[in-house]
Amino acid sequence: xxxxxxxxxxxxxxxxxxxxxxxxxxxxxxxxxxxxxxxxxxxxxxxxxxxxxxxxxxxxxxxxxxxxxxxxxxxxxxxxxxxxxxxxxxxxxxxxxxxxxxxxxxxxxxxxxxxxxxxxxxxxxxxxxxxxxxxxxxxxxxxxxxxxxxxxxxxxxxxxxxxxxxxxxxxxxxxxxxxxxxxxxxxxxxxxxxxxxxxxxxxxxxxxxxxxxxxxxxxxxxxxxxxxxxxxxxxxxxxxxxxxxxxxx
Amino acid sequence: xxxxxxxxxxxxxxxxxxxxxxxxxxxxxxxxxxxxxxxxxxxxxxxxxxxxxxxxxxxxxxxxxxxxxxxxxxxxxxxxxxxxxxxxxxxxxxxxxxxxxxxxxxxxxxxxxxxxxxxxxxxxxxxxxxxxxxxxxxxxxxxxxxxxxxxxxxxxxxxxxxxxxxxxxxxxxxxxxxxxxxxxxxxxxxxxxxxxxxxxxxxxxxxxxxxxxxxxxxxxxxxxxxxxxxxxxxxxxxxxxxxxxxxxxxxxxxxxxxxxxxxxxxxxxxxxxxxxxxxxxxxxxxxxxxxxxxxxxxxxxxxxxxxxxxxxxxxxxxxxxxxxxxxxxxxxxxxxxxxxxxxxxxxxxxxxxxxxxxxxx
Numbered sequence: 001x002x003x004x005x006x007x008x009x010x011x012x013x014x015x016x017x018x019x020x021x022x023x024x025x026x027x028x029x030x031x032x033x034x035x036x037x038x039x040x041x042x043x044x045x046x047x048x049x050x051x052x053x054x055x056x057x058x059x060x061x062x063x064x065x066x067x068x069x070x071x072x073x074x075x076x077x078x079x080x081x082x083x084x085x086x087x088x089x090x091x092x093x094x095x096x097x098x099x100x101x102x103x104x105x106x107x108x109x110x111x112x113x114x115x116x117x118x119x120x121x122x123x124x125x126x127x128x129x130x131x132x133x134x135x136x137x138x139x140x141x142x143x144x145x146x147x148x149x150x151x152x153x154x155x156x157x158x159x160x161x162x163x164x165x166x167x168x169x170x171x172x173x174x175x176x177x178x179x180x181x182x183x184x185x186x187x188x189x190x191x192x193x194x195x196x197x198x199x200x201x202x203x204x205x206x207x208x209x210x211x212x213x214x215x216x217x218x219x220x221x222x223x224x225x226x227x228x229x230x231x232x233x234x235x236x237x238x239x240x241x242x243x244x245x246x247x248x249x
Numbered sequence: 250x251x252x253x254x255x256x257x258x259x260x261x262x263x264x265x266x267x268x269x270x271x272x273x274x275x276x277x278x279x280x281x282x283x284x285x286x287x288x289x290x291x292x293x294x295x296x297x298x299x300x301x302x303x304x305x306x307x308x309x310x311x312x313x314x315x316x317x318x319x320x321x322x323x324x325x326x327x328x329x330x331x332x333x334x335x336x337x338x339x340x341x342x343x344x345x346x347x348x349x350x351x352x353x354x355x356x357x358x359x360x361x362x363x364x365x366x367x368x369x370x371x372x373x374x375x376x377x378x379x380x381x382x383x384x385x386x387x388x389x390x391x392x393x394x395x396x397x398x399x400x401x402x403x404x405x406x407x408x409x410x411x412x413x414x415x416x417x418x419x420x421x422x423x424x425x426x427x428x429x430x431x432x433x434x435x436x437x438x439x440x441x442x443x444x445x446x447x448x449x450x451x452x453x454x455x456x457x458x459x460x461x462x463x464x465x466x467x468x469x470x471x472x473x474x475x476x477x478x479x480x481x482x483x484x485x486x487x488x489x490x491x492x493x494x495x496x497x498x499x500x501x502x503x504x505x506x507x508x509x510x511x512x513x514x515x516x517x518x519x520x521x522x523x524x525x526x527x528x529x530x531x532x533x534x535x536x537x538x539x540x541x542x543x544x545x546x547x548x549x550x551x552x553x554x555x556x557x558x559x560x561x562x563x564x565x566x567x568x569x570x571x572x573x574x575x576x577x578x579x580x581x582x583x584x585x586x587x588x589x590x591x592x593x594x595x596x597x598x599x600x601x602x603x604x605x606x607x608x609x610x
Contacts, residue, residue, distance in 0.1 A: 035312025035408045046300070050407065052360075075358055078403040079301045079318030086356065086403075088364060122360050124405060126316065127300050 008163075016180065021221065023158070023178045023228060028138070028236045030146040038147025042139040044158075045180055046129035049136055051143040055119030067111040069118050072098045074136065076125040097133060101140060104203050108195060110150040119149060130180040131159045133191045133205060138233060145237055153196030156230040157203060160222030161189030162214045173214060175221040188214070192222035197230030199223060258489040258531070262538030266571035269490040273476040280486055286596050288482040293420075293607045295428040303429025303454070305607075307421040311484065314407040315417050317425035323392065323442055324352075324399040348387020348397070353377060355402045357418065360409055368410075375526060376404070376419055379467040379498035382523040386466065389454055393439045398431060412485045413528065415496055419469035424604055426466040429454040467500040467523050468600055472586050473530070474578065479589050481596050491530040493578040497590050498523040499597040518598055520591050525583075530574070537562065538571040 012019060024045030033039035038053035056068050074094050078086045087094065101121065109119070121140050125132065134157035141155045161183060164173030179189050188210035193203035201223070210218070260268070271278040277285050289310035298304035303319040355377040357369040380386055390398040402425070404418050430451040432444035445451075455464060473483045473491040480487060488494065502519040542549040543561060552558035566572070590597050 033312070033314055033408060035314070035411070048298070052407070073360070075360070075405070077316075077318060077358075077405055078356065078401060079298065079304070079320045082300070084320040084322065084401045084403075124316075124407060126318075127298060 012174075014176070015182065018178075020163075020174045021177050021224075023225060024180070026229060026232050028142055028233060030142050030236065030240050036143075036147075038143045038145070038149070040139050040142035040146060042135055042142065044131050044135045044138070044178070046127055047131055047135045048125075048127040049139040050124045050126060051136075051139040052122045053120065053140075053143040053147040053149070054122075055147065055149065056114040056117035057120070059116055059118035066115050068109070068114040068116075070102050070105050070109065070111070070121065071118060072101045072105075072121045072123070072140075074098055074101075074123045074125065076128070080125050080128045097136065100133065100203065100205065101136060104137065104155060104193065105140065105144070105151075108152050108155050108202065109144065110152070113150060119144075128181065130182075130184045131178060131191070133203075134158045134193070137193050137203065138229060142233060142236065146240075154230050154233060155193050155195060155202055156197060156226045156233060157191060157193035158222060158225040158229055159184070159189050159191050160218040160225065161187045162210055162218055163187065164211070164214065175214070175217040177221050177225045190215070190218055190222065192219060192226065194223055194226040194230075197227040258485050260486065260489055260535070262536065262571035265490050265532075265535055266538065266569055268486055269475060269571065270569070272478060272480065272487065272490065275478070277475070277478040277480060279480070280484070283482075285478060285480050286599075288600070289484075291420075293424055293604065295424055295607055302431065303425045303427075305421050305424035305428060307417060307424065309417055311411055312408060313411055313414065313417055315414070315421040316405045316407060317418075317421045318403050318405075319425050319429045320401045320403075321398045321429070321431055322401070323396055326395055326397050348384070348390055350377075350381045350387060352387050352390045352397055353381060353400050353402070355380070355404065355422075357404045357406070359406045359414070372415060372418060373404075375415065375496060375498075375524075376422060376469065379419070379469055379500070379523050380422075382467070382498070383500055383521075385464065385500075385503055392434065392442050395439055396442050400429075402426075412483075412488060413471060413494075413531075415469055415528075416471045416482075419467075419498075420600070420604065423466050423468050424607060427453075427455055427604065427607075464503040465501045465601060465605075467498050468597065468604075469496055469498045469524075470590060470597065470600065471495070471528070472497055472590060474582055474586055477582065477585075479586050489531050489535060491532050492574045493582060493586070494528040494530040495583070495586055496524075496526045496528050497587060498525070499590060501601070518601070520597055522587060522591060525587060533573050533575075535571070535573050537573055540565060540567045540570045 008014065026044050028040060028042040030040045032041045033052050036052035036054055040051050042049050059069055074097055076087045078084050123136055123139065137155055137157040144151060159179050161176045161179045162173050163176060188208040190204060190206035192201060194200055195202045268280060291307055291309050293307045295305050297306050298318050301318040302321045304317060306316045308314045355373050357373040359369050362369050390400060392398060402422060404422055406414050406418065430453050433450045433452050434442060435445050436443040455466065471483065472495045473480050473488060474493040475491060499520050500523045502521050541547040543551055545551045552561050589595060
């Protein structure tokens with residue numbers, strides 16, 4: 001339905017005026033919450049996520065002895081969707097998002113430098129319009145950088161979809177970059193995250209059915225999108241660092 | 250998410266008695282040099298979430314931050330249990346407007362606390378109590394006899410609660426309600442509600458005329474007292490030595506003539522008290538100091554059993570040795586605290602004027 005309008009068939013423009021390989025407007029700021037060790041605020045289109053990181057702090061009975069434990073908590077605000085919907089923290093979908101983030105950062109952060117300690121990542125979703133997992137990963141990366149926790153590289157994420165539904169056989173199906181919520185409801189899509197904007201995929205989540213032949217195209221477009229996002233996020237971090245240095249002069 | 254020990258202020262009995270003594274002074278000497286009624290700077294912004302009917306975010310000077318989003322939905326009204334003759338005849342529209350408390354749903358989310366923990370539940374109950382106390386608010390949600398607006402206020406505390414979060418959450422909710430807009434009603438009387446699609450034509454929940462607001466949502470302030478001094482906007486350290494802490498909710502009486510109050514209204518507000526709640530001050534959880542006569546290290550004699558130790562300690566009131574406050578507050582002190590909040594040109598007016606000045610997007 002999002003692509004049924006004449007604008008797509010005639011000019012290959014999506015409902016919001018983007019082409020197949022264009023990202024939405026991405027803005028981010030770090031150090032937004034001075035009381036936390038690290039914090040960030042990220043907007044991918046209308047998806048707005050706020051992240052605070054505290055750590056490494058003293059762990060209490062942490063599971064692993066030789067590395068830091070990472071705990072992720074996601075709170076989705078009741079006003080984040082179009083209709084007001086209160087989601088409790090025990091929700092299965094939220095639990096899965098938390099566990100995905102936990103596993104991702106357990107491998108990219110240098111946790112062996114902080115044995116017996118705990119790193120808390122607290123995320124608040126203020127507005128949802130597609131690419132939720134991607135926004136959560138990007139915001140967490142920025143907040144962890146702001147907290148000064150050593151890591152191998154940026155984890156940047158974005159979504160990629162396909163214009164075909166899983167049953168159609170047409171060869172003219174295009175991959176799409178960065179879907180909003182209307183597109184996510186109708187089209188197959190996946191979320192991919194890379195380490196450092198290169199070709200190493202750190203996260204790949206696909207919950208919709210899609211023909212196997214389409215996956216490679218979607219993945220390629222997604223990885224390219226991650227590279228673009230890495231440049232944007234790196235720019236934000238450097239800008240913020242410059243400001244800090246200038247204020248100390 | 251931080252461990253709970255960081256929520257208690259780590260001050261020794263000597264430091265506690267020092268702060269208590271300086272706050273009992275006349276005029277009180279506060280650790281950061283403010284006057285008794287001076288607030289710390291805060292940043293406030295409105296309309297930050299375009300997907301909501303109203304939103305606000307306030308950051309206090311100590312780094313605590315809160316975001317509030319207001320969403321409204323049209324809901325079918327339940328038929329009243331007893332329909333009186335007057336209502337059947339369909340009398341004056343204004344007289345029939347009555348709201349129900351269930352049309353407002355308020356929820357508070359605090360990081361590190363579950364939804365059914367006592368703190369978020371208690372804070373939500375206190376704030377909705379203040380909002381619904383005068384019955385004026387729910388009247389605004391009435392559309393016609395068959396439909397009404399259901400308002401959802403979601404209050405998020407973004408930082409772990411360093412000090413008692415009630416005033417921060419209340420101010421943010423107040424600001425969010427001020428910025429709340431509802432679509433303009435196009436239908437008439439009791440037919441199915443039809444609204445104007447143009448968001449620019451939307452109506453503020455708290456309408457404003459050229460000068461100022463005609464009626465404002467309530468505000469809850471935390472007031473504390475040490476000896477006879479009444480202190481506002483207490484920091485963590487000051488709360489740790491408080492004798493009495495009250496949460497006072499203040500509202501405004503709606504103005505009767507909406508037309509000709511422009512010249513002589515000026516800054517005079519008709520404030521009225523909505524609710525008062527006592528808050529158990531964190532000073533009760535502090536440990537007391539040991540006076541020299543009971544300390545063997547300084548030549549005194551320590552008691553042999555714990556019962557003797559506590560009874561000796563209770564009997565002794567030595568200046569300069571900290572003891573957590575016991576018992577309640579004098580009635581005169583409570584009355585003085587409440588009237589200090591409500592007085593003309595006082596703290597509540599200042600807070601409301603300040604919030605009114607925040608530019609609405």
